[in-house]
Amino acid sequence: YDIIIIPETMENIDESTYKLIEEFMRSGGKVISFRDKILRIDGIESEKFTNLQELYSDQWIFVNDFNDPNWMSHLVSDQFTIIEDNINGELFHQRRILEDGQLVLFVNSDEKKSADAKISAIGKSVIKMNFADGSTSLITGTNENGKQIFNIHLEPIGSALYFISSEKLDAELYKEPNHTWEVVKTINKTEVNPDEENIFVINYLDLSTSKSKMTDTYFMTALTALFQENGIEFGNPWQHKIQYKTNYLDLNKFDEKSAFQVNYNFNISKDSDLTLLSEIKAVVERPELWTVSINGNLVENEKDEYWIDKDFPKYRIGKFLQKGKNTVTINAQKMSIFAEIMPVYILGNFIVEKNNGVMELANGDISKLGSWKENGYDFYSNKVSYTQKYSIEKNESDLKVKLNSWNGTVAEIYVNDVKAGIISCVPQELDVTEFIEEGENIITVKIVGSLKNTFGEFYRKDKSWIYGPHGWNNAPEHQPDYSEYILNDYGLFEPFELLQSN
Template sequence: MADLENIFRNPDFRFRSTPFWSWNDNLSVRELVRQVDTMKEGGMGGFFMHSREGLETEYLGEEWMECIRETVEKSSRENMNAWLYDEDRWPSGFAGGLVPESGGDKFRSKQLTMEEVEKIQPEENESVVGRYVIKLEEDELVESERIPGGREYNLSDDETGIIFRRKVSDPSPRFNGDTYSDNLNTDCVEEFLRLTYGAYKEEVGEKFGETIPGIFTDEPNIYSNFRSDAHEVPWTDDLPHYFETHRGYDLLEYLPYLFLKGSKSTKIRHDFWRTVSELFLEAYSKQLSEWCDQNDLQLTGHYLMENELGGSILVSGSVMPHYKYMDVPGIDILTESTDEPLTVKQCSSVANQFDRDRVLSELYGCSGWEFTFEGQKWVGDWQYALGVNQRCQHLALYSLRGCRKRDFPPSFNYNTTWWEYNKIVEDYFARLSALLSSGDPVRDILVLHPLSTGWSRFNGKNIDEVDEIGENFQNFVEKILALHRDLDLGDEMILSEHGEIKGDKVVVENAEYDILIIPHLETIFESTLHLIREFVDNGGEVIACRPLPDMVEGEKSEKVNEVLSKCGTTVVETPDDMEKALGDLHEREISITGKSGAEDDSLLYIQRSTDEREIYFIVNNDRTSPHEVDIEFAHKGRVQEWDPLTGSIEGIYAEKEKFGMRISAKIEPAGSRVYIIDKEKKPVDSQKNPPEEVDSKYIGPACEFERTDPNVLVLDFCKYRMEGDDWSEKKPVWEAQKEIREKLDMRPIYLNGIEQRWKWIDEPHENNGIPIDLKLSFKVENSPESPIYLRMERPEEYEITFNGEKKEAEPTGWYMDKSFKKIELGVPEEGENEITLTCDYRNDMEIENFHLLGDFAVDLDIRKITEEKDRIYFHDWCPQGYPHYAGNMIYREEVELDLEEEESAEVHLGDHFATTVEVRVNGESAGQVPWTSFKGLDITNWIENGRNEIELEVVGSPRNMLGPLHKKNPEKFTSSESFRPEGGDFTEDYVLQSYGLFEPVEIKILK
């Protein structure tokens, strides 16, 4: 890549993130255009226009297309990418319900079920796929006979009758009242392309390949009932014919062996799932890929349940082969976690093999409103070290109104209180993306994937058993990565079509490998066996783990043992023997050792090579401890450290070794380093002495402070009455609305996932207009001097009374989100205060928690408004009067600093919790401390000798305002259910996230 230094310092939109922009309300072109500007200001390079929970504009309708068209035009003017998304919510394929509506049962998803019967009756029902008489011995199938459809059969005592049926999926709110599509049906997918891709082509096709780079397909699958406990497998009407064409025999003769265990089961299961995989590839991904190629669009997206072997077989058959049809292959990893290396490696391996320079990750979903910049870095760094280089944040919410605020938060948009600082993280990852899209990955090891072993075991029900194979394989891969031996995975379907041996190398399309590793497998493809035989015969190196495979394509065979017994194969007894086996066969690209001299398994790396440079990105996945390591590179030249946070580039001293260069480094918790070896420049010949600490000053343990936002008191309990009835007991607001809707015979809306609102909100309901009263109360110990405000949604729908006085429902502005309106209440009275809200309730209404905003403190224990203090202490700000505060807190103190010549000053934060922290000196920003691994912010240039005003702006989040607030045992997976706990999962107490500086801040004087 030309001029990599300049691109690194100032990365353009190509390397910036493209979040899922959640189009989730009654859309306004004006508001969409405004939000394009806010995302650009926030450092993003584009977005995916994604229909989402709460949409009230008709999907693919005239207004929707106008919004698409105008947003694309705005993006074109702003030099941003406007990516398309191909579904109403997800999973892709049903076009919001238009596909099953168009084709009826032919296009609806189907399953194959097995039913045990007492008698084989003649049945001509079209749902019957096959009738069988079987014999079982100790639950094992020993005999099976297929009975023709018109024939009756009387069972003997030792026989069992079973019937296999084709079942059409039941309608579901998830699919807008219809079913999912049959993605094994080529005609069905063709209709999906016509209705969705074709519609976009007609509206904005002239922008394809320009402002619209491509389209995202999200979690397409072949088994929509994957959360069910039913014993079923995916099905389509053409499957028996397709199976016989590709496998050479009649599947229907052997169906019982698919579900039941018998001598032929491993073979039948292997062939069934292989065939299903091939049909899904051909019907869905290949068709989409060809359409996109013909229309100048890049295809991107990800597939369902990539992280589970059993689950992914059930819903996809296979995952990796689909990626070869994607221009930007992608994955999805939810929550703040780094425990799915297999998910990333499956995708980045295929990207390397098929020369795709970008790998996308839909990431951060379900991490909660408290998600920090450090969380973004920790998760993102880990994924980038495994091969990702394009972020798609989940989600940038268009609106937080109603159910939308609970759509797997956080939001990466203007409607979160830390948004003004977002560009810091965007710049960091854009710089990383520019580097990690340069050159080619350096990976010399290919590890066979155990997919076919999973096929041979899987009967459609025993997911846990097959998932365990995947988990063991993931542990195996992790052990190799921990040895700092990077690798790709070899999928046997891909190998059968694109694998070959060239000399002593295994070649998969565009990638070459020196070593082939065979983990513990039970079966392999015949084509894989031929590749191994040729590789070994050509002098290639194979490492195989015991026990060795004893089946070929699901059938017992001695062939594998014969091939692997040849010279050139190293057989290891356990995965722990892999380090020695690799060391004997292959020179290292890098070594990262700790004090013990062993490879430090908390650190990961990725290497990319260009003609002039070797690029190394090293990540400390340990979030609690720093790691001091020695790093040896197998290349010579000038070692430089490139800092993605600041854009700085600095040559550093490295010791020359026999084959390369060696440095020492301390990598902080969740920290990372970029080292680049410029092979055409001489090494730095002298080492700088680190500065010495000569003095320290401290801020704390208490100081003056200032809020940036109004304080908040959550009003999430109420009483209600209908048509003048008695008041209810006090209960959560959401529970009150649930009861109201049940009494009015209206659909439930207390949890997300119902039929999309655009399908039903304009329909009249017989109980629309029933009068409803809500009563909210709160206590005041000290009345604030200024008025307080009620934050509510759609105030125009209510009559508002405060302490008996009617209030105007005209908003005086908004807070956080444009749907969060502020209604002035005035100054509250000391003692009990009461708000009454009256409305004529309608089916389309959403009653949400209310909030008081203003200049006051909140007593955490008694939950009453009280007087603010003059100073804030260095511990959690929640019990200091701010339990629900969503904004930032500025800690302010004057510090005497007199720097002598050659002295400098650095700010070092101690324990704290914040989204990020900005440091200002004498009113000017000196920079950010976005994560704890960033040690020592230099403030020298802003210091004046004498008294200096230091401000530390601790950036908060909406977590303690929007929740979850009453979930007794919070989990890392945040969904709409998290905000509506019931039974033993509910507590009346408020479960809060601590915020603030928790210990004094040190200013170090260095020389």
């Protein structure tokens, strides 16, 4: 480092840090300090920093604030400058100086406004690097006094990576899109198909032990009570806790009097055709700890079949289902230190209907554009495919897929069953020219959801960007109305477009 910056609020510095700064200044380094004195080392008043400032007074630079010319003159270099146009977005950058040039990452953190800037940097060539496919292209700008001057434009939440080379490089020229585009008409109505089985979450339960009964209780409340009833006063040892050596495992000494039963209830619409629900499965964690039954019928987990994780086995329950109330039951012969009674998940070809705020399973699947929630796929976490067909007369035109109204973690684009790429941010489009064939083409957009709608948390509006284990602790005392669930609204809300350049 050439410069160390000390912030205004730094009143105390460790002795080890002081020694490093002393050595740094002895070697010619500079300190820019936003406070005039540092009075403490290791929390004890000391004159060491005052003496250091006096000894190296030419290297210790005090500044009042960010507008102080002393600050600017030491940190701003004409070797690399950024001049923002209009300052609409939130433009940030990270620069790495290498032996053969500079690597610069630009990011626009504004969710709604684009960012534009003019860049001036010492170098002989500028290469733009494509994050999506790894390709590189030469940027044309102007060369003035050994500096490359070029413009950048970043869409909201956009980013770009450039290499400013100290040598003249040969590469394919970057082509700034300047086409006009027209929409290619589809030859079919958008086909909608889920890629995986639907999901229903049961996270309220009935717990029965030899000492107590809990009815329609949130799973986290029940499992904490179960541990406490069996002598683990601090509740679940595996949540918000750290085990020292084997001190939690050593507590695994329970007798048959600690046996317990848990019932997970769910409803099937009285209008349903049960034969269409015969392939439904339940997912129950930790199969080695308990037996599982459905409506009084014992079921075994399917060998080598699991969902998401190997500790999430599947149980085929479809043939035992009935209209109205159904119950998945787990019976444990005795308590275990590993007995975290978690939600049960129902998988299958069904939709979730809401009857006066009460959720129930019914026949159907997602088959039209729009919200997954409105189509009965409220807890679904996988992909839904949206397919449109086109008749293309191949020529020199460019073609791109553009998404208009959608929500998901990412969108995968397939052309004639070949993955062409992904769309994740503005401008919400992908060049598919090389994948298009003469004649009929099938384009599929796969909207990808997330496990947020499957694992929760469900009952707290997230007002920050951090989710933590504590978020699952609080929930209504009893099964709430559907309206109290907070779920992301995923889906493709209108047909995507295929655009062809003129």
